[in-house]
Amino acid sequence: MSASPQAAEASVTLYARIKDELRALIRDGTYKPLDQLPSESDMTARFGVSRITVRQALGDLQNEGVIFKVQGKGSFVARPKTDQDLSRLQGFAEAMSDSGHVAKNRVLSFRKLAADAYVAGKLRLEEGTEVCQILRLRFVDSEPISVDISYVSAELGDRLKKADLATRDIFLIFEHDYGIKLGNAELSIEATTVADDVAGHLRLDAGAPILRIERTTFTAAGQPLDFEYLFYRGDAFRYHLNIARQPARQ
Amino acid sequence: MSASPQAAEASVTLYARIKDELRALIRDGTYKPLDQLPSESDMTARFGVSRITVRQALGDLQNEGVIFKVQGKGSFVARPKTDQDLSRLQGFAEAMSDSGHVAKNRVLSFRKLAADAYVAGKLRLEEGTEVCQILRLRFVDSEPISVDISYVSAELGDRLKKADLATRDIFLIFEHDYGIKLGNAELSIEATTVADDVAGHLRLDAGAPILRIERTTFTAAGQPLDFEYLFYRGDAFRYHLNIARQPARQ
Numbered sequence: 084m085s086a087s088p089q090a091a092e093a094s095v096t097l098y099a100r101i102k103d104e105l106r107a108l109i110r111d112g113t114y115k116p117l118d119q120l121p122s123e124s125d126m127t128a129r130f131g132v133s134r135i136t137v138r139q140a141l142g143d144l145q146n147e148g149v150i151f152k153v154q155g156k157g158s159f160v161a162r163p164k165t166d167q168d169l170s171r172l173q174g175f176a177e178a179m180s181d182s183g184h185v186a187k188n189r190v191l192s193f194r195k196l197a198a199d200a201y202v203a204g205k206l207r208l209e210e211g212t213e214v215c216q217i218l219r220l221r222f223v224d225s226e227p228i229s230v231d232i233s234y235v236s237a238e239l240g241d242r243l244k245k246a247d248l249a250t251r252d253i254f255l256i257f258e259h260d261y262g263i264k265l266g267n268a269e270l271s272i273e274a275t276t277v278a279d280d281v282a283g284h285l286r287l288d289a290g291a292p293i294l295r296i297e298r299t300t301f302t303a304a305g306q307p308l309d310f311e312y313l314f315y316r317g318d319a320f321r322y323h324l325n326i327a328r329q330p331a332r333q
Numbered sequence: 334m335s336a337s338p339q340a341a342e343a344s345v346t347l348y349a350r351i352k353d354e355l356r357a358l359i360r361d362g363t364y365k366p367l368d369q370l371p372s373e374s375d376m377t378a379r380f381g382v383s384r385i386t387v388r389q390a391l392g393d394l395q396n397e398g399v400i401f402k403v404q405g406k407g408s409f410v411a412r413p414k415t416d417q418d419l420s421r422l423q424g425f426a427e428a429m430s431d432s433g434h435v436a437k438n439r440v441l442s443f444r445k446l447a448a449d450a451y452v453a454g455k456l457r458l459e460e461g462t463e464v465c466q467i468l469r470l471r472f473v474d475s476e477p478i479s480v481d482i483s484y485v486s487a488e489l490g491d492r493l494k495k496a497d498l499a500t501r502d503i504f505l506i507f508e509h510d511y512g513i514k515l516g517n518a519e520l521s522i523e524a525t526t527v528a529d530d531v532a533g534h535l536r537l538d539a540g541a542p543i544l545r546i547e548r549t550t551f552t553a554a555g556q557p558l559d560f561e562y563l564f565y566r567g568d569a570f571r572y573h574l575n576i577a578r579q580p581a582r583q
Binding site: 099275 | 349352353356388389392395396397398401402404414416419420421422446447449450451482504515516517518519520521522523524525526528529530531539540542543544545547553562564565567568570571572573574575576577578579
């Protein structure tokens with residue numbers, strides 16, 4: 084992209100050096116998680132380089148997940164993220180306790196309503212059938228991390244009404260209290276911006292990025308049991324998984 | 334949340350009706366993908382309801398992925414997303430061709446550089462070892478959908494230099510041209526905002542949400558082969574997968 088290979092080489096070295104220095108300042112705790120970094124002009128002056136070089140270094144660190152930018156505010160140090168293994172179908176509290184965290188839930192609402200076409204289709208019901216909608220705000224180590232909107236049949240909803248949804252996963256209640264065998268779940272995962280209601284619960288600014296999941300959980304017999312929208316804070320959560328390679332065609 | 338159950342019931346019905354009407358207008362093509370919806374005040378007037386009710390309906394449609402909001406601009410109809418099965422370790426072109434799409438790549442840069450501590454760790458090399466970095470912009474049906482930053486050993490890089498990276502997946506080149514058996518990959522998946530350089534390539538506004546993936550691919554013998562940062566447009570791409578339930582502990 085540059086006219087002279089030598090100039091390009093020098094600029095690569097310069098911005099690599101600034102990246103390294105910023106990384107070191109974050110590692111040694113000079114800048115802590117969620118701290119704001121100095122402004123671009125401060126860094127330009129401090130490092131004695133052009134603004135383009137500073138921007139390149141910051142852009143790289145952003146791509147690497149080390150820092151994040153907030154429009155009109157500046158660059159901040161990313162905080163460590165809660166990790167969940169996506170290759171296992173687990174309740175959230177179950178997964179969090181496996182990794183040494185404490186998960187709690189707050190039930191925001193619990194009500195019956197007529198299933199719209201999409202939810203009804205997922206649960207293989209007629210549109211308009213009465214279903215139970217459960218809104219939960221989920222906390223990890225006392226920080227709000229996700230909003231879960233779950234739809235189950237009205238009958239299951241009546242049973243869940245008496246359950247301890249503040250500390251227990253719905254999956255475990257199904258399995259251990261109701262003797263329902265879970266089979267599998269179908270998920271979709273995408274990145275989007277948070278809607279205002281969810282932003283309020285998760286204490287996010289308008290326009291903040293979130294992971295949006297749709298999940299349908301089936302019984303071992305293949306009957307849909309539970310359809311959910313899950314919204315995870317982009318700045319606080321990530322999935323990880325391990326995939327094996329199957330033979331490919333040429 | 335409301336003082337009177339009857340008032341709450343009426344408002345649920347009202348906003349459910351507006352959701353249904355908007356969904357119908359999107360389904361019948363009155364509002365097409367990426368079209369802007371009327372403003373909140375237009376809808377308030379058109380439906381004869383309060384702004385709170387309109388906002389609730391729009392918030393729900395946003396949570397359901399039917400529409401998206403752009404800060405300071407308004408609400409827009411979401412476009413259909415390209416889907417990739419996350420339970421299979423596949424090259425992107427391979428996966429796209431499986432679902433009837435045409436994938437192409439543009440190599441943005443191909444260079445050698447000293448691996449930083451993070452990249453070196455992922456490839457199990459000493460920090461500062463020379464590696465090859467390949468930046469590719471990936472298109473589905475002529476639309477830019479992702480930026481991939483791949484790191485391989487300098488030696489593999491020299492071989493890839495001669496390969497057709499515009500139409501072929503690196504995975505397939507490894508397997509079919511070099512006879513390297515792929516084993517598995519480790520991934521992390523999170524939602525974040527796009528960095529400026531990636532935004533430019535993907536034609537996204539500043540602050541747009543993206544899926545950020547880190548992927549390390551291993552040979553069948555367990556040797557790391559390829560470490561990548563993948564950035565997918567949040568508005569154009571989603572993953573899906575199917576997970577089986579393993580027996581849980583109480």
